[in-house]
Amino acid sequence: MSTTPELTPHLQELYEVVLRRNPGELEFHQAVLEVFESLTPVARKHPEFAETKVLERLCEPERQIIFRVPWVNDRGEVEINRGFRVEFNSALGPYKGGLRFHPSVYLGIVKFLGFEQTFKNALTGMPIGGGKGGSDFDPKGRSDREVMAFCQSFMTELYRHLGEYTDVPAGDIGVGSREIGYLFGQYKRITNRYESGVLTGKGLGWGGSLVRKEATGYGTVFFADEMLRARGESFDGKRVVVSGSGNVAIYAVEKAEQLGATVVACSDSGGYIVDESGLDLDLLKRIKEVDRGRISEYAEQRTGASFVADGCIWDVDCDIALPCATQNELDEQAAITLVKNGVRVVAEGANMPSTPAATRVFLDADVLFAPGKAANAGGVATSALEMQQNASRDSWSHEYTEERLAGIMRGIHERCAASADEYGAPGNYILGANTSSFVQLAEAVLALGVI
Template identity: 70%
Template sequence: MELTPDLQEDFDIVVRRNPGEAEFHQAVREVLESLGPVVSKRPEYGEMGIIPRICEPNKQIIFKVNWQDDRGRVHTNRGFRVQFNSALGPYKGGLRFHPSVYLGIIKFLGFEQIFKNALTGMPIGGGKGGSDFDPKGKSDNEIMRFCQSFMTELAGHIGHDIDVPAGDIGVGTREIGYMFGQYKKLTGRYESGVLTGKGLDWGGSRARTEATGYGTVFFAEEMLKLTGESFDGKKVVVSGSGNVALYALEKVNQLGGTVVAMSDSSGYIVDEKGIDLAQMQELKETRRGRIGEYAEANASARFVPQGMIWDVPCEIALPCATQNELNIGGARALIANGCTLVAEGANMPSTPDAIRAFRANDVRFAPGKAANAGGVATSALEMQQNASRDSWSFEHTEERLHDIMVGIHERCWATAEEYGAPGDYVLGANIAGFIRMADTMMALGVI
């Protein structure tokens, strides 16, 4: 999609200032492509330089992380924290530990987080962080030593009123625990609101583990309701097999759907009877095994080590693994096999040409900044509980999560209609998030 001359100039500045950061460029362009109608209607946004200000992080923090493995060998990794925008509240966003991490990945994630957090309606700004450390194959002690070293460098930049990190790929309750312990040791304070995704015994929120996967399914459920449909009887493909994918599987099951395929970096499995949640949780959360082991234990399942999961016929697809995993080839396969709805559980998992294909073929498409906002929304609920020294029931937290996701869906739908693109969740999400951010920035002045 072509950008207006002013937006093209803004985008060219982003590319020039951030060379080689392809994912960040992609995320910025995807938002700017939606904003033409807004900036023409509200020229004051241009006069106040809102778009260049949103596209430039407030702070980019890069640091060295030294740690020692079990054999005594010292390793050096690189750590990042990009504090993008705090107009709506303290910076909020996860930490990703994965060998693919570099500054461009963290900036794309942080930029997406601005709009995602704005859509929740919660008082949280946008940020992201992580490291190129690979937790795969590491012992618990090695992971602990890395997390302690990482937090030693990060601690001076975060706080419950400044920046509140959480988990992401490669960072779960175990890693959050090691980092929280180190933060507590360094500061001498029990500041439970400084990190979210904590264990239930030390400040965590019930339903936080499930929140991103559940929220994605709740959003898709609202999309289905508009045409009088539900998940009941639907075949669903869920990419990934980590936290988001597992709890998307659980909620789809609860709503009557059947997840017939899941994946990891080694390949994917197909089980037409429906993937067994308990077995998959034991495999991935307890044994940390490879997905092919599920097929070895189930005669109804088959493992495909090569190819793409999107070849599996389904009515609903939930990409829940990583960025740019669903390309034009995958989109064409889904369309040819009769898929009618795609909701992103991961951050930017669909490439731009895949999204264009979905739109051109009337496949309902929900971008991650809307559909996967349940995780950060529940993190904000965890912050509320920490601030009041309170703990809510699972049912109460899930109800709040459901209400938030329904609200996000309503905002995206209504905004798309207002700007002449009914049913375009990409445009609706981008404009709704942008307007909340832009109006707040205008109110706070040039700072």
């Protein structure tokens, strides 16, 4: 393995330990390295963190749970999936993070997401720790009965590890309000408790929060808008490209349009659409949220729109790029293309959608770049607001909840910007996010003793 020049000898040694202890978990390795590359100035200022092995503790999950999920499909056949919950760190509060149901899920993915979640949750300033979970089950193409059967089996094992003061999952890719409903129903049945705060992303009629569905996408745009405002600009009149067409992407489109931008493209796993007149949000929502259809159907129903099968959405020129699909979707060549075509802002709505090489391209080109742990923290922040409402048996208005979300995202931007300034890299939101969240976590870890 080649030495990473950005790391101090101590950080390099620790990174090699992480590689040895977690073989084959490439996404986790990438997430750890991305944080380590920011910590040299912190290490110089706070030698006590190295002496007390704080970072070693933060790289090791407090608990990793892997379990079998047997269930019966509509043909009467038994199917077996694998379930995961990685309770990464609870120094700041109960574990908090989503569940992902997708064939790509394995331990390395869940650990990467849990590690990122720990730092992301710290940035919100709210009392929540980091965790993540999921399964290699694919809900796509399954009937409601099959999804229910799987969710009930999944929760039958997972419930014993959860609690509103212990571990509070939410949704992620493949886990929406339908899945959360089935999961919560099984938890309630097994425990005989209506413990609303044990899951977030619930339906509005049974303990959910307004703005939760919109929160990650809205928050991503709020953060990008704060970066623009710091340079005396705004979304108004900007040309925007959003990858993905799931929950995060749809509501990033909605908020960007509300702020005066023209969103011209979005995508799914089959390709991408371009609509130069601006995406028809109502049509997009109907196809993806109601019909559960493919993005190609948008071009079939919208005059003037075109569909590109299996293409790269980052070939579409834009002022602002919002990657909202999945990890490592935006590589170095795509970043070079975006810069060549004049991109000025990139804000990550997904978790680690840009490869390390891509982020270096953006930083070298002086593109405003917001890492996912900062830009997409609006989802988990609003989940914490949902927990507050559940704890107080209260329900807030849409306007008040969105106002709280916007304030949280402003606070995250201010913390990232201030930390980047403090550690000698003004405007570097990657370094700002990593250093700010790390210092907060490190101080909490030390305060709680060796546990």
